[in-house]
Amino acid sequence: MPTIVLANPKGGCGKSTTALILGQILAREVPTAIIDADPNQPISTWAAAGCSPDNLMVIRNQSVETLLDEIDEASDTHKFVIVDLEGVASRALSYAVTRAHLTIIPMQKSRPDADMAGKAIRAIRIEEKARRARIPFAIAFTKTRVVAESKTAQRIATDVRSTGLDIVGVELHQRDAFAAIFDLGCTLFALDPKRVNNIDAAINNAEMFTGDLVTRFMKTVRSAAA
Numbered sequence: 001m002p003t004i005v006l007a008n009p010k011g012g013c014g015k016s017t018t019a020l021i022l023g024q025i026l027a028r029e030v031p032t033a034i035i036d037a038d039p040n041q042p043i044s045t046w047a048a049a050g051c052s053p054d055n056l057m058v059i060r061n062q063s064v065e066t067l068l069d070e071i072d073e074a075s076d077t078h079k080f081v082i083v084d085l086e087g088v089a090s091r092a093l094s095y096a097v098t099r100a101h102l103t104i105i106p107m108q109k110s111r112p113d114a115d116m117a118g119k120a121i122r123a124i125r126i127e128e129k130a131r132r133a134r135i136p137f138a139i140a141f142t143k144t145r146v147v148a149e150s151k152t153a154q155r156i157a158t159d160v161r162s163t164g165l166d167i168v169g170v171e172l173h174q175r176d177a178f179a180a181i182f183d184l185g186c187t188l189f190a191l192d193p194k195r196v197n198n199i200d201a202a203i204n205n206a207e208m209f210t211g212d213l214v215t216r217f218m219k220t221v222r223s224a225a226a
């Protein structure tokens, strides 16, 4: 079953938030697992609040040695497996991308994020060479402004697009609701509109983003079957 890995050695670019958003949207339809492979365990901490829906299992990674087994076991019982990695270039990143049907490299439209996304891509290329196999990956712009994007952000996005790399068609916007799920320890669907702004717009953005990824998997399955 499809495994999605969130990888970027840049801290704070939105890996865990993207993982949790994807997990919450997918779990409304199908059994979904998130493997929390960040030693800081942000998603396990979120789940410990008791807010995780029945269809969403959060698995705390035990060690880099067990990561591949954990991914394989979760794939046997869940329709989607999402792996959230630590914000460093690690052995876990190298291992996890070899199991990924798609590695998402979240990045803000900033120069440090773009540089570190390049580092993630180089790590993927090395694994491709080692295994003589293609490892599919796509960049996802995260924490983007809904209006009035800065000139610098526009320039960086143009630079990234000019590389010809695959980029997820929907950006994850900077939204109060996306930060609030961690702060309040709940799902997007349980947020209180009195405490959080524009919840519906955030859910719509999360659904569009997830839909874009699901469409990619369907295309992959169709072309494999053709």
Ligand SMILES: Nc1ncnc2c1ncn2[C@@H]1O[C@H](COP(=O)(O)OP(=O)(O)OP(=O)(O)O)[C@@H](O)[C@H]1O
Residues within 6 Å of the ligand: 009, 010, 011, 012, 013, 014, 015, 016, 017, 018, 038, 042, 085, 086, 087, 088, 142, 143, 144, 172, 173, 174, 175, 176, 178, 179, 180, 182
């Ligand atoms: N789309 C978003 N809208 C609003 N806030 C966001 C969004 N994405 C991330 N954030 C906030 O940015 C901060 C960093 O996000 P997150 O923890 O997801 O990054 P990360 O890449 O997982 O970081 P690390 O490498 O440290 O694990 C958090 O405070 C999170 O709430």
Ligand SMILES: [Mg+2]
Residues within 6 Å of the ligand: 015, 016, 017, 038, 042, 084, 085, 086, 087
């Ligand atoms: Mg994280």
